[in-house]
Amino acid sequence: MLLRQMKYFVTVVDCSSFTEAAEQCYISQSAISQQIHSLEEELGVQLIHRENRRFDLTPAGEYFYTQSKLLLDEADRIRRETIRIAQMDESRLRIGYLRNYSGQELHMAVAEFSGLYPDISIEIVAGTHEELYDLIRFGGVDIVISDQRRAFSEAYENKILLECECIAEISDNHPLSINNTLTLKELKQTPCILIAPSKYQDSEAAYYRDTLGFSDHFLYAENLEEGRLMVLGNRGFLPLETIGTLPPKLPKIKRIALFNQGVLIKRTICAFWLKQNTNYYIEEFAETLSALIKQSNRA
Structure with missing residues (x-):
C-alpha cells in the first residue's frame, strides 16, 4: 500500500x-x-x-x-x-509585494509562517511590479507577490494565487459614486491615482494605459495610505485588486467594480521565485498564502 x-x-x-x-x-x-x-x-x-x-x-x-x-x-x-x-542555515525569508496590495491574507500568512518558524527572520518590502521584478532578478528578495504582466519564464517558479477583480476606490463626493459599476470610459475625465515612486511612474502608467485601457490622466502616490488620502480629497480614483479579504473601507470612500468595454477588469496575481534559489521556506510561505486566499474565496 x-x-x-x-x-x-x-x-x-x-x-x-x-x-x-x-x-x-x-x-x-x-x-x-x-x-x-x-x-x-x-x-x-x-x-x-x-x-x-x-x-x-x-x-x-x-x-x-x-x-x-x-x-x-x-x-x-x-x-x-x-x-x-x-536547511537550518537558511534563516531568512525576504518577501516583496505590490505597493497597492491590501488583502489581509498576506498579513495572516506572515503571522502564521512566523508562528511555525519563529527562528526565521522575515523581511518585507513593497514595490511596483517593475521594482519587484528588479529585486527578484538581482537577489534583493526571495519571493514576490505580484501581478502577471509578462509571459511566464522557465527560470522562475510561477505559482498562480488567484484571478482577482478590479475595483475603483472613489470619494462619495464624486458624481459617479452613486453608480453600482464604473467603466473606464465614464472615468476618462477623472485622474487615476497610481501607487509608484518617481523612478517607476512611466512604466506603471504605460501598463495601465496601453494594456488595461485607462486614459492617460494619472496622479501618483508613494504608498496606499497617501493614495487613499488623495481619494478622500476627491482628486481622483484609486484602482485596486480584490486580493482576498480587503480591509474595511474608509468612511466617505466607495468601492465600485471596474469594467472596460462591458468586461469586468481582472488581474492574475502570482507568487514568483527563482528556481535556482528554491528552498523549503519559500515554498512553505507560498503554500500558506495560497491556502489562505483559497479559504477566503470559499467563505
Whole structure:
C-alpha cells in the first residue's frame, strides 16, 4: 500500500468526485479509479460503494478515510520537519509585494509562517511590479507577490494565487459614486491615482494605459495610505485588486467594480521565485498564502 494511493482515496472522498480528484492530483480519471481499485484489492475489502455516477463509503471506507487523513498529515509533518532540519542555515525569508496590495491574507500568512518558524527572520518590502521584478532578478528578495504582466519564464517558479477583480476606490463626493459599476470610459475625465515612486511612474502608467485601457490622466502616490488620502480629497480614483479579504473601507470612500468595454477588469496575481534559489521556506510561505486566499474565496 502506498501513501500516494491513500492520498488519491482521501482526495476522491473530499471532492465527492473522481473527476475533480483526478484534476487535483494531476492524473486521469481512469488512472485514479484504477488506483482506488488496486487499493481495495490489496486490502481485500470494499471501500467505496459505487452506484452509477455516485458513490458512498462503506463502514470500512469511513474508517480508512479517517485514519488515512491522520497518517497523511503526519507524513507531511515529517517531510516538512526533515527538510527544515536540512536547511537550518537558511534563516531568512525576504518577501516583496505590490505597493497597492491590501488583502489581509498576506498579513495572516506572515503571522502564521512566523508562528511555525519563529527562528526565521522575515523581511518585507513593497514595490511596483517593475521594482519587484528588479529585486527578484538581482537577489534583493526571495519571493514576490505580484501581478502577471509578462509571459511566464522557465527560470522562475510561477505559482498562480488567484484571478482577482478590479475595483475603483472613489470619494462619495464624486458624481459617479452613486453608480453600482464604473467603466473606464465614464472615468476618462477623472485622474487615476497610481501607487509608484518617481523612478517607476512611466512604466506603471504605460501598463495601465496601453494594456488595461485607462486614459492617460494619472496622479501618483508613494504608498496606499497617501493614495487613499488623495481619494478622500476627491482628486481622483484609486484602482485596486480584490486580493482576498480587503480591509474595511474608509468612511466617505466607495468601492465600485471596474469594467472596460462591458468586461469586468481582472488581474492574475502570482507568487514568483527563482528556481535556482528554491528552498523549503519559500515554498512553505507560498503554500500558506495560497491556502489562505483559497479559504477566503470559499467563505
